[in-house]
Amino acid sequence: xxxxxxxIIREWINNSNKALLVTGARQIGKTWLIRNEIANSGFKKFExxxxxxxxxxxxxxxxxxxxxxxxxxxxxxxxEYKPHETIVFFDExxxxxxxxxxxxxxxxxxxxxxxxxxxxxxxxxxxxxSVPVGYLSILKMYPMDFEEFMIANGVSNTTxxxxxxxxxxxxxxxxxxxxxxxxxxxxxxIVGGMPDAVKKYIETKDIREVDRxxxxxxxxxxxxxxxxxxxxxxxxxxxxxxxxPAELNKQNKKFVFTMLNKELKFDxxxxxxxxxxxxxxAIPVYNVxxxxxxxxxxxxxNVFRLFSSDTxxxxxxxxxxxxxxxxxxxxxxxxxxxxxxxxAQQLLANGLEPYFCKKKxxxxxxFLIELNGKVVPIEVKSGKNYKSHKSLNNYMEVSDYxxxxxxxxxxxxxxxxxxxxxxxxxxxxLLKEQKMDSLVVNIDLSGL
Numbered sequence: 116x117x118x119x120x121x122x123i124i125r126e127w128i129n130n131s132n133k134a135l136l137v138t139g140a141r142q143i144g145k146t147w148l149i150r151n152e153i154a155n156s157g158f159k160k161f162e163x164x165x166x167x168x169x170x171x172x173x174x175x176x177x178x179x180x181x182x183x184x185x186x187x188x189x190x191x192x193x194x195e196y197k198p199h200e201t202i203v204f205f206d207e208x209x210x211x212x213x214x215x216x217x218x219x220x221x222x223x224x225x226x227x228x229x230x231x232x233x234x235x236x237x238x239x240x241x242x243x244x245s246v247p248v249g250y251l252s253i254l255k256m257y258p259m260d261f262e263e264f265m266i267a268n269g270v271s272n273t274t275x276x277x278x279x280x281x282x283x284x285x286x287x288x289x290x291x292x293x294x295x296x297x298x299x300x301x302x303x304x305i306v307g308g309m310p311d312a313v314k315k316y317i318e319t320k321d322i323r324e325v326d327r328x329x330x331x332x333x334x335x336x337x338x339x340x341x342x343x344x345x346x347x348x349x350x351x352x353x354x355x356x357x358x359x360p361a362e363l364n365k366q367n368k369k370f371v372f373t374m375l376n377k378e379l380k381f382d383x384x385x386x387x388x389x390x391x392x393x394x395x396x397a398i399p400v401y402n403v404x405x406x407x408x409x410x411x412x413x414x415x416x417n418v419f420r421l422f423s424s425d426t427x428x429x430x431x432x433x434x435x436x437x438x439x440x441x442x443x444x445x446x447x448x449x450x451x452x453x454x455x456x457x458x459a460q461q462l463l464a465n466g467l468e469p470y471f472c473k474k475k476x477x478x479x480x481x482f483l484i485e486l487n488g489k490v491v492p493i494e495v496k497s498g499k500n501y502k503s504h505k506s507l508n509n510y511m512e513v514s515d516y517x518x519x520x521x522x523x524x525x526x527x528x529x530x531x532x533x534x535x536x537x538x539x540x541x542x543x544x545l546l547k548e549q550k551m552d553s554l555v556v557n558i559d560l561s562g563l
Contacts, residue, residue, distance in 0.1 A: 116267045116310060118144060120256055124152040127230075127252060128202070134218045134229040134247075138236040139256035140395035140424055141339070142332050144310040145232045146206055148256075158202045158228065161192055165210035176211040181220035189226075198226040209233040212240060219247035235339060237393030257395075257464040258308030258425040261457070262544045265299060267313055282545045285536060287528045293539060297526055300541040301441045304453045307427015308460070322438055329431035336396055343390065351387045356397065359421055360432045363452035388421070398422040398459050403470045406483055406516055408490050410470050420471060422459040429456050444526070450497040455481060458495055458524060458543050465547040477513070478506025487549050492521045501525035501537065511535070522546065 120137075127135045137145045153160040163171050175187060188203070208214055208231045221229055233239070259267070265275070274292070281288050288296070305325070306316045312328045315321075340352040391397035402418040403410050423429035430438060430453060441450065462469045462484060472492075473479040482493040494507045501523060511518050511534065523537045530537040 116144075116259070116313065117263060118148055118259070119263065120254060121148055121152055123254055124148060124230075125156070127254075128152060128156045128158065128228075131252060132222065133250055133252045134222055134231065135252050135254060136215070136236070137230065137232040137254045137256060138395070139234070140258075141234040141335055142309055142311060143256050143258050143395075145234075145256055147310070149204060149206075149230055149232055153202050153204065153230075156202075159196055159200055160202055160204055161196045161227075162204040162206060164206040166207040169210075172211050176213055181217040184214075184217050185221060185224060185226075202228040202230060205229070205231045207233050209235045209239045212236075215240065215251070216247070219250045222247075222250045235394050237395065238343070238390060255395075258427075258460065259310060259313055260308060260461055260464045260544050261300065261303055261541060264303045264306070264308060264313060265296075267317060268299060270299070278542060279545060281529060282538070282542055285529055285531050287530070288539070290528070293528050296541045297444060297539065300457075300539075301444050304426050304441050304450075304457060305430050305438050307425040307430070309425055309427060312427055322442075325427070326431055326438075329428055333428060333431065339394065347386075349384070349386065350390060351384050352390050355384075355387050355421070356391060357432075359397065359423055360429060360452070362421060363429075363456065385417070388419075391421075396424050398424055398463055398469075400459055400469045400471055400482070403472050403483060406472045406480070406490055406492070406510065408485050408488075410483060410485055410490065411468070414470060422456045424460065426453060426457045426460055429453065451495065454495045454497045454524070454540055457540070458482065458493070461543045462546065465544070467547070472510070477509040480506060480510055484546075486546070489519060490516070492518055493546075494521070494523045495540070496523060496525040501527050502532075507535070 124135070124137070127133075137149060139145055150160065150162075163175070165172050174191075175184060179187070192201075205211070205214055210233075212233075214231065218229060221227070262275070277292075278288070278296075287293075302316070305322055306312055307329070309329065309332055311332070312325050315328050316325050319325075336356070337353055340350075340356065344350045344352055388397075388399060392399050399419045399421055401414040401416065403413045404415060405413040407413075430441070441453065459469050459482070462482070467484045467486065470483045471480055472483055480492050481495045484491050484493065492507060492510055494504050496504070504523060507521055507523070510516060511521060519534060521535050523535060524540045524543055525537065526540060527537060528539060529542075
């Protein structure tokens with residue numbers, strides 16, 4: 116299946132002298148993608164998986180110098196893996212994280228290229244004393260976004276090109292095409308972007324089979340939760356993760372600790388939320404006090420909404436009736452939690468950090484992002500009254516905020532009214548930074 120990150124890995128193989136670290140949640144396709152790109156590159160691949168080969172952990176993670184590490188590595192390499200023709204792939208390096216500290220020497224020495232991959236690296240690498248800046252490129256992978264899901268399901272490049280053009284021109288999409296794309300999007304809300312789940316859906320079209328895979332993935336996550344909770348009794352990772360669906364279904368989607376325990380305080384359990392974020396299994400969207408750029412300056416670290424990293428894993432926690440309603444595109448049902456989770460997931464995959472804003476005198480904005488140098492408010496509407504957005508209107512009227520444009524995503528076709536653009540929810544994947552071919556700045560130094 117096509118993954119956009121394959122382009123980044125291919126570029127690294129062809130043009131970079133640095134090592135590459137590929138990180139992200141479990142089961143999002145990191146290992147498959149690395150293997151596939153190396154296989155197509157002309158390089159040989161020497162792979163060590165520190166879960167499948169636990170003896171390698173003690174052998175290579177011992178308290179030894181980088182020089183001795185390389186000697187030990189070469190000792191276990193068969194003769195056909197020649198210098199300058201081999202990429203060494205360390206997989207599941209969360210079990211052997213000290214390798215990261217040796218990368219500077221290995222890159223400078225230059226015999227081999229190095230790529231590393233693992234889950235929970237946002238958690239594990241916090242304890243690493245030295246990460247070699249300048250010697251290591253980091254690729255953060257996410258579940259498949261909606262564009263990748265469409266491609267996997269056979270949507271043509273012609274259709275994708277038309278969607279890009281309609282997004283730019285703001286001309287409505289042909290209604291027949293619009294309805295078909297909505298149908299695909301509602302299936303995406305159920306299947307999500309975990310590659311195994313997408314593959315099973317393409318093969319069988321059976322949502323029950325997809326659900327089994329999703330539940331297996333969630334169980335893997337919970338095994339990780341239990342391991343870390345056993346090591347740190349203050350962590351409440353599993354309890355927090357399990358109530359994400361209930362929190363998103365509430366009218367006030369701000370995370371409320373009494374859902375866990377009436378005695379809980381944020382300061383005591385902040386690390387549990389950070390663990391979920393660092394492990395890539397949840398997306399915290401923080402409140403900002405002042406909706407001006409840079410948004411992170413005024414974010415409230417203890418006021419946030421918590422989304423699942425994958426809309427399919429979120430939907431798998433709901434009863435089967437919910438999935439039937441989604442398949443039928445039932446507009447009478449409140450699908451707001453699913454729409455907003457899919458949008459938060461898509462924005463993050465596009466490299467945009469989502470926030471929200473809530474003020475007593477203005478109301479609540481679903482999302483705020485910085486896009487092309489400006490702050491852009493976003494509203495998500497799952498029902499028929501998609502033009503009813505009092506809070507958004509209130510914020511747009513505050514001249515001090517300088518909002519040039521706002522987006523409202525819903526099930527309806529493209530429209531534009533003054534500075535508010537209405538887009539179908541499936542077009543959210545097109546909301547990304549405009550690429551600049553170059554940014555050349557000349558300075559006149561004459562007379563200095």
